[in-house]
Amino acid sequence: MSAASQVSPAATPGVAEHRQGGMLAGRGAAMAAAVIFLLLALLPLAATALNDPFLMVTATRIMIFALAALSLDLVLGYGAMVSFGHAAFIGIGAYAVAILSANGVGDILVQAIAAVAASALFALVTGAISLRTRGVYFIMITLAFGQMAYFFMVSLSAYGGDDGITLPARSTLFGAPLLDDDMALFYAVLAVLILAFAGLRAVVASRFGRVLRGTRDNAQRMQAIGFSPFRYQLTAYVMAGAIAGIAGVFLANQAEFVSPAYMTWQRSGELIVMVVLGGMGTLVGAIAGAIAFLLVEDWLAIFSEHWKLGLGILLVLLVLFTRGGIVGGVERLTGRSQP
Amino acid sequence: MSDAPILSVAGLRKAYGALTVTDDVSFDVRPGELHAIIGPNGAGKTTLIHQLSGSLRSDAGRVSFAGEDITRLDMVERVRRGVARSFQITSVLEGFSVLENAALAVQARSGSSFRFFAPAAREAQLNALAMDALARVQLDDRAQRRAGSLSHGEKRKLEIAIALASGARLLLLDEPLAGAGKEETAVLVELMQDLKQTHTIVLIEHDMEAVFALADQVSVLVYGRMIATGTAASVRSDPDVRAAYLGEEEAA
Numbered sequence: 356m357s358a359a360s361q362v363s364p365a366a367t368p369g370v371a372e373h374r375q376g377g378m379l380a381g382r383g384a385a386m387a388a389a390v391i392f393l394l395l396a397l398l399p400l401a402a403t404a405l406n407d408p409f410l411m412v413t414a415t416r417i418m419i420f421a422l423a424a425l426s427l428d429l430v431l432g433y434g435a436m437v438s439f440g441h442a443a444f445i446g447i448g449a450y451a452v453a454i455l456s457a458n459g460v461g462d463i464l465v466q467a468i469a470a471v472a473a474s475a476l477f478a479l480v481t482g483a484i485s486l487r488t489r490g491v492y493f494i495m496i497t498l499a500f501g502q503m504a505y506f507f508m509v510s511l512s513a514y515g516g517d518d519g520i521t522l523p524a525r526s527t528l529f530g531a532p533l534l535d536d537d538m539a540l541f542y543a544v545l546a547v548l549i550l551a552f553a554g555l556r557a558v559v560a561s562r563f564g565r566v567l568r569g570t571r572d573n574a575q576r577m578q579a580i581g582f583s584p585f586r587y588q589l590t591a592y593v594m595a596g597a598i599a600g601i602a603g604v605f606l607a608n609q610a611e612f613v614s615p616a617y618m619t620w621q622r623s624g625e626l627i628v629m630v631v632l633g634g635m636g637t638l639v640g641a642i643a644g645a646i647a648f649l650l651v652e653d654w655l656a657i658f659s660e661h662w663k664l665g666l667g668i669l670l671v672l673l674v675l676f677t678r679g680g681i682v683g684g685v686e687r688l689t690g691r692s693q694p
Numbered sequence: 695m696s697d698a699p700i701l702s703v704a705g706l707r708k709a710y711g712a713l714t715v716t717d718d719v720s721f722d723v724r725p726g727e728l729h730a731i732i733g734p735n736g737a738g739k740t741t742l743i744h745q746l747s748g749s750l751r752s753d754a755g756r757v758s759f760a761g762e763d764i765t766r767l768d769m770v771e772r773v774r775r776g777v778a779r780s781f782q783i784t785s786v787l788e789g790f791s792v793l794e795n796a797a798l799a800v801q802a803r804s805g806s807s808f809r810f811f812a813p814a815a816r817e818a819q820l821n822a823l824a825m826d827a828l829a830r831v832q833l834d835d836r837a838q839r840r841a842g843s844l845s846h847g848e849k850r851k852l853e854i855a856i857a858l859a860s861g862a863r864l865l866l867l868d869e870p871l872a873g874a875g876k877e878e879t880a881v882l883v884e885l886m887q888d889l890k891q892t893h894t895i896v897l898i899e900h901d902m903e904a905v906f907a908l909a910d911q912v913s914v915l916v917y918g919r920m921i922a923t924g925t926a927a928s929v930r931s932d933p934d935v936r937a938a939y940l941g942e943e944e945a946a
């Protein structure tokens with residue numbers, strides 16, 4: 356019977372099995388996110404008090420990856436699509452900034468529109484093809500598309516090729532160099548992160564989001580009541596690609612440098628780790644996961660050049676001992692998890 | 695019972711390699727009729743449901759519904775036209791509430807699902823129609839429970855409620871009594887008695903008592919071939935059927 360009924364493409368077994376509807380997926384998640392956002396909003400004060408401007412730079416970078424991880428959670432956590440090429444969208448967004456700046460277009464709105472258009476288009480084309488497959492094939496094909504984007508940028512010698520390209524300056528807004536100030540950039544990223552979180556929370560609870568979640572739960576059942584998963588999954592894939600493109604715009608500005616290294620498959624893997632670490636399908640988990648992952652990475656790098664090994668061991672332990680990631684762990688600690 | 699058939703199946707075939715699972719199957723179902731299909735394990739009953747619901751392409755033959763040839767339509771398009779199925783192996787959205795299981799089926803036929811901001815769970819119209827479907831199967835008191843936490847019998851009822859909520863006129867039920875206990879069976883049979891008042895039903899079932907209590911027409915499928923069709927009484931006394939199928943049952 357299973358072979359006879361069509362099961363949706365890209366519904367990967369395992370991803371669908373995680374618990375949902377726990378406390379932190381609902382109102383508790385909003386609370387947890389509010390706390391995180393509040394702490395972040397106060398961080399520049401701490402940075403000033405401690406006279407540690409680097410704190411803000413680190414936090415900005417973390418929030419940029421949190422934004423990308425958040426978008427991946429829509430695909431991975433809510434759509435059950437294990438996309439292994441998500442870093443490509445960050446890279447495309449970053450290169451939109453680099454290429455436009457190099458050609459004298461420094462306005463962030465123009466750059467952001469170009470970044471969103473380019474990453475969404477790339478998501479539309481690669482997603483439409485990738486969603487014809489499922490399971491491990493979906494992972495492989497998204498990986499392949501990510502590598503294609505990577506090698507395309509490597510070959511783009513006019514814009515630095517392998518070495519990357521330094522931006523002439525940070526982006527401007529209507530001609531004003533507003534983002535030159537690290538604190539301004541910090542708050543701009545925080546604002547977009549909050550906006551993306553709030554927007555995605557609405558999306559996953561909407562009609563559209565309910566179809567996406569239903570397909571994750573049981574694609575066969577969704578087809579039997581009249582939903583073709585493909586259109587919904589593709590739409591989610593494109594939305595996520597566009598948001599990751601925005602993350603790329605900020606990453607380019609934060610580093611004032613863009614290189615193909617932003618879009619390697621290792622980067623895509625790290626984004627998956629952030630989402631899984633934080634707890635898939637919770638949104639707030641993606642943010643917490645990004646923060647935890649990047650902090651631990653920085654921290655381990657202090658001790659040893661072999662920090663990646665340490666990170667790997669930590670991850671294995673986490674996966675073994677905390678089902679549901681950070682969000683799952685918090686739920687268990689607070690006893691608020693529902694059956 | 696002189697109406698034109700609402701479902702008309704002609705010359706339907708399906709083979710898996712050398713194994714012909716549906717072999718030139720033809721039958722008609724009139725509006726309001728409950729047409730039971732019985733047959734031993736592996737006869738091809740579920741495969742036939744797959745073909746009627748559109749989840750499996752047929753190799754040959756024609757399926758018409760309400761006067762329209764739907765042979766080339768896929769499952770999603772057939773649901774839109776009013777053909778809904780249930781599954782032999784329970785298939786509900788385990789992680790969703792009972793209400794949302796039904797509400798999603800209503801949502802599927804109530805405007806676009808490309809709406810991204812308003813919370814779907816609070817759409818009163820969807821929930822009201824979903825509750826109607828749940829009330830019909832006496833699951834309204836379970837509406838807020840997680841579907842995965844329901845008992846087996848309740849899940850079987852939920853499957854039927856989902857099919858009702860999808861707005862179907864024709865229900866294709868694949869062994870709704872499978873795995874149900876004695877009491878659950880009695881409740882489900884009564885439920886189907888009630889559904890007969892409003893819906894046309896194709897029922898696959900092993901439980902002969904239920905079949906003979908419910909069915910207006912009975913067809914017997916053996917090795918993919920329909921060896922007999924008729925009223926319950928006529929099928930029961932058909933010597934071929936007795937030899938091929940009922941004899942087994944009695945011996946068992």
Ligand SMILES: Nc1ncnc2c1ncn2[C@@H]1O[C@H](COP(=O)(O)OP(=O)(O)OP(=O)(O)O)[C@@H](O)[C@H]1O
Pocket residue numbers: 356358359710713715733734735736737738739740741742782
């Ligand atoms: N995808 C498939 N590939 C090959 N053979 C299949 C496939 N699906 C079903 N079959 C075979 O087709 C035959 C009919 O299967 P089907 O599930 O339709 O029977 P059934 O009448 O529903 O049986 P049951 O009473 O056990 O539910 C069986 O022999 C089965 O092994």
Ligand SMILES: [Mg+2]
Pocket residue numbers: 739740741782
């Ligand atoms: Mg069967």
